Amino acid sequence: MKNADPALASARGATPMVVYHALRALIVRGQLAPGSRIVETEVAARLRVSRTPVRGALQRLAHEGYIVDSVSLQQSRPTVAPLTREDALELFSIVGEIEGLAARSASSLPVAQREALVRELTSINARFERASRARVPKHDLIYELDEQFHRRYVERAAGPRLRALHDAVKPQAERYERLYVSLLSRDLAPSVQEHSAIIAAIASADPDTAQRAVQVNWRNAAARLGQVITNVGERGQW
Amino acid sequence: MKNADPALASARGATPMVVYHALRALIVRGQLAPGSRIVETEVAARLRVSRTPVRGALQRLAHEGYIVDSVSLQQSRPTVAPLTREDALELFSIVGEIEGLAARSASSLPVAQREALVRELTSINARFERASRARVPKHDLIYELDEQFHRRYVERAAGPRLRALHDAVKPQAERYERLYVSLLSRDLAPSVQEHSAIIAAIASADPDTAQRAVQVNWRNAAARLGQVITNVGERGQW
């Protein structure tokens, strides 16, 4: 079999990415429970590809922390990484550092670009607040808006290396962020406030304050999430 | 051929790591010049293994930034990543953020552990100073001591996530750090000073100052390196 499903491998070299995204989506949304064993041949069979591209995808997922290799003396047995309180706390503080550095750069942007950015952030935060006030909160929308807010100033101000680092680390927080909005969608007012503080610091071209505001935002989010996460993640269903 | 050279693949599953370390060493030390094309079959032939483990090693190197895929419409042609001034500046500032966070944690360590750490750092920095004062500077030794200094407080204070992030990012700086000590081995006094400042902050349990001291150390190193790096890296010989 040279190419069982051309629709899946249309672009030659895209197959590992397809596998990667498929698996990542399952993990991030909790449909592949933490602790689950992942078997190369199973994935390969389900996606109608050989084990070779699956291996590439698994390696990437492992490098990014979505799956861990449960040691077995010789062979590596990939399993979905668990969700723990400690992991969330540490990951959020790391994201805070990275995005804090980006916010520092954003505060040193030329006036025109900075003001444009401030307008964008203000708009996104307003939509975020509206979404969080909805009687029936749309978790996907809330997640997307929060994500957009942070990504915006990173994209506008960070250099390629920092952006690469952000791209490498931030997606790992998605599992916890989705957990956050689904568990705390009733009390997102503090987030809105903290976003405003970030905007204000960038608007007044105050790098130190901006960096600190971002770090505080993530530290607080981690604290809030930490109070409700215990043992929720391990169950793999939410 | 099942296993051409058992000495290279003794531990079953270790082959990709052997290939990885071999290639990484060549890249980091500049023997594989920036811009060089890397050919799977060549590496496989030279190390007497098949392309499969080579592929794994290349994927990892690509993920870690040592090699980039020079796009060619369809196929990915792996080439050794270039050394540029901008890359060094950004990379060092990122390392500063990560290690700064670790230093912050180190400053909050229990007294006993903190004092033990301070003693270790003081000793390493003393040896670093002696090495830097030598009439004929041993670049490898200087690099090792500087590396040790920073790794020590990260190992002692950082959580698993931060350490994983550090492990992922820091090695990429090795290329530039070696360049640094080889180009600036005559003027390492500022580094010694900055290390002392870091130690003092940790000793007095002052997280903010410790974090800032680490960031300053890396920012200054980047600035010093930036002044001499231009166009040196691209040539691939030093």
Added chain:
DNA sequence: GCGTACAAAACTGTATACAATTTTCCTGGA
């Protein structure tokens, strides 16, 4: 002499065969 076109070589992507090891499960005995 230079450029273009065509052929050949090189190289990567994918699939698959095979080996080695680990896990599972069944059977027999205490």
Added chain:
DNA sequence: TCCAGGAAAATTGTATACAGTTTTGTACGC
């Protein structure tokens, strides 16, 4: 009933064949 032993199944690691694409080299025409 429970535990031990062992065989079979499962799973990963490695090698290699094959296909498709890109690059290279050469020869021919201008």
